[in-house]
Amino acid sequence: MSIKVSVAAEDYATTQVPAWCPGCGNFGILPAVVNALVTLQLAPHQVLLVSGIGQAGKLPHYIKCNVFNGLHGRTLPAATAAKLANRELAVIAVGGDGDGYGEGGNHFLHALRRNPDITYIVHDNQVYGLTLGQTSPTSDPGYISATTPRGAYQPVHPIALAIAAGGTFVARGFAGNTDHLAGLIGEAIRHRGFGYIDVLQPCVTFNRVNTFAWYRQRVYDLASDGHDPADREAAWQRAQEWGERIPIGIFYREERPTFEDNFPSLAGEPLVKRPIDPRAVGPLLEDFK
Amino acid sequence: MAGEITLTVGGQAGQGVQSIGLTLARAFARGGLHVFAQQDYESRVRGGHNSFKLRMGPRPVMAALQETNILVALDPLSLDVHMAQLTDPGVAIFDGEKTQVAGPRRGYFPVPLERLAQESGGNRLMQNSVAAGAAAGLTGFDFSIISDAVAEQFKGRGPEVEEGNRRAAQAGYDYALTQFGGRCDCSLSTMAAPKRLLLDGNEALVLGALAGGCRFMAGYPMTPSTPILQYMATKGAGLGAVGIQTEDEIAAINMAIGASFAGVRAMTATAGGGFSLMVEGLGLAGMTETPVVIVVGQRPGPATGFPTRTEQGDLEFVLHAAQGEFARIVLTPGTPEQAFALGFRAFNLAERYQLPVIILTDQQLADSYRTIEPFDLSSLQIDRGELLLDAPPDYMRYRLTPSGISPRAVPGLSSAVVVADSDEHAEDGHITEDGAVRTAMVRKRVGKLELARADIVPPEHYGEQHPELLLIGWGSTYGALREAVDDLRADGVSAGMLHLSQVWPFPNEQVQAAMKAAKKSVMVENNASGQLARVMRGETGLAPDGHILKYDGRPFSPSEITTQARRWLR
DSSP states (O other): OOOOSOOOGGGGOOSOOOOSOTTOTHHHHHHHHHHHHHHTTOOGGGEEEEEOSSTGGGGGGGSOSEEEEOOTTOHHHHHHHHHHHOTTSEEEEEEEHIIIIIITHHHHHHHHHHOOSOEEEEEEOSEETTTTSEEOTTOOTTOOBTTBTTOOOSOOOHHHHHHHTTOSEEEEEETTOHHHHHHHHHHHHHSSSOEEEEEEOOOTTTOSSSOHHHHHTTEEEGGGGTOOTTOHHHHHHHHTOOSSOEEEEEEEEOOOOOTGGGOGGGSSSOGGGSOOOGGGGHHHHGGGO | OTTOEEEEEEEEETSOHHHHHHHHHHHHHHTTOEEEEEEEOOSOSSEEEEEEEEEEESSOOOSOOSOEEEEEESSHHHHHHHGGGEEEEEEEEEOTTTOOOSSOOTTEEEOOHHHHHHHHHSOGGGHHHHHHHHHHHHHTOOHHHHHHHHHHHTTTSOHHHHHHHHHHHHHHHHHHHHHOOSOOOOOOOOOOOOOOEEEEHHHHHHHHHHHTTOOEEEEOOOTTTHHHHHHHHHTGGGGTOEEEEOSSHHHHHHHHHHHHHTTOOEEEEEEHHHHHHHHHHHHHHHHHTOOEEEEEEEOSOSTTOSTTSOOOOOHHHHHHOSSSOOOOEEEOOOSHHHHHHHHHHHHHHHHHHTSEEEEEEEHHHHHOEEEEOOOOGGGOOOOOOSEESSOOTTOOTTOOOTTSOOOEEOTTSSSSOOEEESSOBOTTSOBOOOHHHHHHHHHHHHHHHHHHGGGOOOOEEEEOSSOSEEEEEEGGGHHHHHHHHHHHHHTTOOEEEEEESEEESOOHHHHHHHHHHSSEEEEEESSSSOHHHHHHHHHHSOOOSEEEEOOSSSOOOHHHHHHHHGGGOO
16 A cells, blocks of 8 residues: 555546536535545545435545445435444545435434534535425425425424534535635544534525525624534524524534444454454353353 | 153243243253244233243254143233143143132142242242242253253342242242142153253344354344344444444444445344335445345234234345345245354355345244254354455456456555445446446346355255155244154155255255155245245246145244145145
8 A cells, every 4th residue: 555645636536527517516515525635634545435316426426535325315324334344434424405304314313413423514405406406305485396386394404403413513614615615524524523514505507596696695604703612502593593694614513422432342443454253253152051 | 752841931921931931941951952942922011921932852853832731821811822732641830829710620730939939039029930940840850950040040130139039949849849749741851962052043143143254233123133133232242243223224224334335244134124114225235236134034014014923924025125136145044053054154145246145034033942053163264255455546346357246345445445336337436327337237236146156055955855745945934844844754754845045046956856856845934925936936937736824923833734734645
């Protein structure tokens, strides 16, 4: 194995051509992920991107690293387990709002309480892009699509949900501010526990309301607005804000034992590096005599 | 059979039916006897009626009989349910001071269980130990072995509890020896024998999996497979394994796949209902060519069905589950020995062919105990197939190779990156829309089934090799089938058994040969429609001459099979 002196953005370059629409918000997220990995000097082989299905689920294909592009909504179980199998990997789960808050909502809740030491980036464009424009769990009330001709109803509030469910790192980024987002992703990867970021990602094809311009007029940075991420009460208040002012940045952060900490058997070598010996079960057989 | 007896413990859920049964089973096994124990329980925590049927003797026993020589009735209902099964002579123990019965009846042997517990152990809760002692007293079996097994059950609860229960068992034992005046014909003596293991199908399977290097398990509790997860999370942890209770079965299989992708041998276990939720994940394993082992413990469906009972109704389901076409392997162990061997083997097969391996069991195998000879661990060989620990920089996960298997690297272990996808993908793992690539990839995924034929576990052909009547079965019916063949042959019938412990890929040649060598063949299945027969017809073009089917949620007894089998002998 060659040891690289330093990691550069070119190391993550692939020949794959993104299958996203021109101008898609995903083009703001892709460099943010790469920049964060380069800043942390993680080599491609040390990184595992796990994704679901949807336009967001394609992101790992455009970054040269280990990739598990699994099923719609099922990123978090696969990512959680991969981390348990090899805790030396930086595991980053990537999905969309339909993937993570609809199909995979149950896994999201349980990942938040378990607190696995992984990162979770949700490309939240408030619409189903890949299936051509249906309402998503985060569509604003009144959003009209072919499946909600009378308009969408009450949306999921992922940030509030994450704080309530025990999230230890709850943040929101904006695809139109790549530098800020790269910083958040870096913080989330460094966070010992479940680093969760909801990313406001304008869909330029289907969502004519929540556009880049719409967001630019509204977003403000929590860090420069005097918010203390250690204050759970304040985080909860900020999570309610939506409309005229939309906060981005870290809402809440705390240190709590990780999911991996629950398994003393994981101490020592990563599971994947341990030798297998069938004779190891010998002592267990004594219980049955 | 001479020298063997059946002992049934009956009572309500929560009364300790299983602990009395298991304590006696352990004691008789340690005394050198062969033991088979079958459990019958309801889907409730308290009340209702449960029973634990224990058959033991000097020769191997593989199934439960319908009749019982000794009945321990912990409640009046158990007398009602089981008296019809009592042999003549036979003995029914119950607490005569608590249970009002209408007059004396053949076999009745009232024992003051609660009073003896209070007098000997100082606690009426020790009445189960009195009952165990009394049942053992009827057999005259060496009390010191019984006493140790009783005490062991209360290990860790303090010397007073252990000693109290020993005294309670002694009181019951002595009471039976001195007060029982009738005939029993149920004496049992210790035998000199090598130490055997007493375990149930779930235990054998999880031990096999651990021997096979499984170090990751995720599951959601569901009868009859829950004990596998519990064992992995407790005892397995001592070997460095991780056992995780997930939010649902969907998470369970996706976790197993995620851990396996990252290089650790991984499994999940459920019943048919939970497997329904896993079907999408099964296809993911097939598409991404990720090795995974899935235990499906069958119980009668559809939907919630008969949650605590047994059936073989999910064979065609597991064979066809998931959209699209890909190879899978389906193993169908019928005994604890096979459960261990196939629990081990499944992980080698899954990695060798990079596909999902389903181990299809059922409640009867999962919950039934049997004494078996200790496993030979020295002969077990781990084979990780084409696992690539040091992948080259230009590594491609789905490379098309002459062998039909793509060498499998694991993320993080070399400087190469590994790309896997549930979308149709090119050799490098990235999404493709190319028809020619699609064709090649389908051919590879489907083609592994043919490759896996090289590793088919051959069916066991027992009894006559050219029989008048060949009984064919799979999975947990093994014991009842084999004893049915023994009984038929003892009656002068030319009979044989063909038992499949692997159904997919189907052992075409062996099945065809065995059927051709038999005059008539009858398929014996614990389901309503003869699912293996349909699979066999599809694979070999051969149909059996008849079916023996049972789908009341209960396992076959040997006599049920022999009675029906005679219909094809005229």
